[in-house]
Amino acid sequence: MHSQLTQTLAKELNVSPNQVATAVALLDDGNTVPFIARYRKEATQGLDDSQLRTLETRLVYLREMEARRDTILKSIDEQGKLTDSLRRDILSADSKNRLEDLYLPYKPKRRTKGQIAIEAGLAPLAEALWQDASHDPDTLAQSYLNPEQGIADTKAALDGARAIMMERLAEDAALLDKIRQYLNQYAVLRASVVTGQEEAGAKFKDYFDHQEPIAKVPSHRALAMLRGRNEGVLQLALVADPDQESDSKGSICETMIAEHYGLSLGSAPADRWRKQVIAFAWRVKILMHLETELMASLKERAESDAIDVFAANLKDVLMAAPAGPRCTLGIDPGLRTGCKVAVVDGTGKLLDTATIYPTAPRHDINGASKTVLNLIKRHQVNLIAIGNGTASRETEAFAKTMLSQAGLAIQTVMVSEAGASVYSASELAANEFPDLDVSLRGAVSIARRLQDPLAELVKIDPKSIGVGQYQHDVSQSQLAKKLDAVVEDCVNAVGVDLNSASAPLLTRVAGLSQTMAQNIVAFRDENGRFGDRKTLLKVPRLGPKAFEQCAGFLRVMDGANPLDRSGVHPETYSLVKRIAEKTGKAVEALVGNSRFLQSLNAKEFADDSFGAITVTDVLNELAKPGRDPRPEFKTATFAEGINQVSDLKPGMQLEGVVTNVTHFGAFVDVGVHQDGLVHISALSNRFVSDPRDVVKAGDVVKVKVMEVDVPRKRIGLSMRLDDTPSGDSAPQGQGDNHKAGQHRPSRKAPRQPAKPIGGSMADAFARAKRS
Incomplete structure (x- = not known):
């Protein structure tokens, strides 16, 4: 492997070059990341799966860059323009952007205005005016008139000379690098609403008049603004001089261009022409080029962050605690069409099915109870899994009442049914249960995912599990690759029973196609x-x-x-x-x-x-042979009588399950068919920079209800249980020890802003809805 590539990877990963060289050799030899991480620690000196995944990704990028470097060197050499200095610059380029900057002047392109002007003999004119401001442009241009080449007057000659210099400036790699660094550090991304789209694009109202440094735009806001632009609601612009007055005649970047070439622009005869060259080069060429590049870079960075969030949440869901090999009865709740019931044994094998109607409109409580109790007795069921969709709380209430009246101590657990319908209608489910109704297949999946979430969820496209952030706005190929790697790492970390694993689960085992x-x-x-x-x-x-x-x-x-x-x-x-x-x-x-x-x-x-x-x-x-790295099985207990958003009141303390974690907070299911948002500022009494430092998907947490918007189905929650809802006194009961109107005590830890940038908790919900 190229030594420079090895050194680069070693520096990025903060490991030794020998570790990198060994890991790359193992990967190139067809070894998988889980195998190398687990069984080649001796060779790699302990590189873990996370480091190896990063190395694998960066290796692809750097090898692509090496291939591009070779192509560029060959192209310039064939043109007879490859100097020793240029070769050194190309060989030392450390990014694809830098490589392309160096290649710009030599890149084959369609005939430009500058090239046409050079062919017309205007290069000496351009050079003379640029280098010596004492020349009078109109007088000097008289010597370059050439009607046969389209240079009929001095204006045409000066325009052609300007085009030559504009292209030269726009292709100066050193200049582009300077301006790029400045824009990365100081430029602002400005969003504004497209006239006439205010009502249609109301969901993007946070960004109708919004700006922030492009270097600090978090991924969720970047993706929201980019989506708004794609939908024709927002227009985005890169503002290079955010602190300058709007009527200012020049840009800081124009001054940078002049300083780069050592020009002192004053009132000399050619200075007006030179200022025009710089202004046109900046606004027409350099700004447009770098704006496109920086916007693409912002999108790439935001996508990468969003994909990382999705991957982290997916890992937490897949590595959730399994209930284990217990005979389980799964219920897929419903109303008009009834609740679908399936019983599976400890290995997940389907034993029995039924349909019951304990909910509206039939309310056949007696018939449903008889059916379920018969299934429990016949198959020795000791666990009940209930999907968390429509009528889930009503179904849960029915099951608990039925069990209590029957004197049975069987645990009922609410299970996320995200993706269950996808599995039910899949070819895999059809092959496994060809004679089973699609809705009953969903009940089987719900029961199995309580027994072993990992083994069941691998059958579903990870993008259907419902833990992503702006997942449809990111590169689908990169997302799929990242999520597949997460699934593979999780499956291999847990291990697979060779005699009971399904084909989809076995497919995720290292080395198996x-x-x-x-x-x-x-x-x-x-x-x-x-x-x-x-x-x-x-x-x-x-x-x-x-x-x-x-x-x-x-x-x-x-x-x-x-x-x-x-x-x-x-x-x-x-x-x-x-x-x-x-x-x-x-x-x-x-x-x-x-x-x-x-x-x-x-x-x-x-x-x-x-x-x-x-x-x-x-x-x-x-x-500890075959030890399972997953945590101990535990579940949340939803409050009785709290079944829908309208049942919630500010000040209530509830138990819930974290369903999703984003950069701006965490979503928690408290059993009302609508997840509530715990904003990052309300996750802890201490400062939190990353919500995942406090919670992860699947965690059971206690929260306080802070805001309830019933019409829009928005719930604001806090994990700081001594917080007092603004404008509301805490109600008695629901486990709340606060007296009405009691203020929260002061804290030694610094408090974060109570509201996210751009508005209130409601604004955070608006951003969440878009994701």
Whole structure:
């Protein structure tokens, strides 16, 4: 690998060049990120999956830049214009923008006004006027008249000379770099409403007259303004001189251009022409070029942030605590068409289905109770999952009352049904349940995602899970790539049961393609359960390389070899055998014997094949074989009688579940079919720069209701439980200990602004709605 590329990556990741070189070699050799992060720590000296993903992304960018660098050098060389100085500049360019700036003067292009003027012999005129202000432009131009070339008068000659110099200025890489740095630091992005679009674009009213430094525009506001522009509601402009008076005749950037060329513009004969050249070059060429570039850069940065937010939320949802292998009854709530019910066993296998009508308009409480109780008794159900869509709270109330009257202590849990309908209508669901009604498939999915959110959600396009921010405004290819990486990392971090995993889940295992995953399931269906990992090598099209990548992440829970149910890779089985022999214990006795394993010194078992890092990992895995990194299962308890937005009152304290985290706060489900917003300023008593430092998707939190807008279905919440809603006294009950009108106590920690930039909590909701 190119040494400069290695050095660049090492500096960006703050690791050694040797680590980068090794990681790149492993990636180039077809190894997956999860495999390298888990089983090649010795080689990479501990690079984790996050560092490797960043390295992988930047490697693509830098290699593309290297290829472009070679193309540019070749093109300029073929033109006979590649000087040693230019070659050095191109070789040292550290960004694609810098490369393209250097290439601008040599880039093949259509004939321009400047080129036509050069062909007409006006280059000496342009050079003379630019270098010596004592020349009188009109007098000097007389010598360059050439009617045959279209230069009929002095005005045409001077216009042509100006075009030559304008293009020269606009293609000066050093000048462009100076102005770009200035704009990045000081320019302002200004948004204004398109005349006549005030009513149609009301959702963008925060930006009808808005401006802020382009370098500091957060991703959600950038994407909102860009969407407003795309919808014809807003017009955006880059303001280079935000502090200058509107009637000012010149721009700071024009002064920068003059200083760059060492020009002192005064009242000399040619100064008026030179000022005109600079002004035209700035407004017509340089500003337009850099505005387009900076707007594209802003969009790219905003998209990257939004994709990162989506990825972080997706990871939290996928890594949510599983309820485990318990027989579960799933209910997909409904009104007119009834509630669809499905019972699955501990492995997710469908056992039974039914349709009940406990809600309006039928209100068949007795019939519904009889049906559900029969299913519970017949299948020994010990967990009920209820989708959080239409009629969910009514269905939950029915289930709790029914269980209480029957004397059954079965937990009911509200489950997000985002994407369940997508799965129900998918080809995958149709293949799995060809004879099952689409709505009943949704109930199956709801039950399974409570048992194991990861195993069920991998069947759904991540973009349908509902945790994104402006997900339709970003690059769909980049979004898909990032989300696929998150899913892959989550699946491999948890591990997969080889004898129960679905094909979609197996597809996410490192090294396995969709075809291999389907072949594993087909092999299992034909030959029965896998007795050990080695049998994988008998699966069609699953060769040694794929086995190497996937074996450590696949578990055989009741196989002959106890190591097969752990995260110990088959390539280190010989190491475990050696540890067992050296300690005088059987391999079976080592597995799970954490106290004994913790007493061992990893260095005593290290050799040329397995270093201390690998030995330590093996010992840790043996101590807790197949450990699940996900948290303990717990659920929120929604307040009884609080079923819709109109039931909420300022001051209520409620329990809820975080459903989504954005740059400006977190959304929380408190059981009223509409998520409430906890603005970033209300997440904690301390200053919060990133909401994810406080909460993540799936967290169970306590919140206080601060604002309720029933017509617009907006709920303002706070996690600072001693906050007092403005203009309201806290009501009695609902767990609120405040007396009416009581002020919140002073705090030592600095308080953040109570309102987001651009308006009140309602404005934050407007931004949230657009996302």
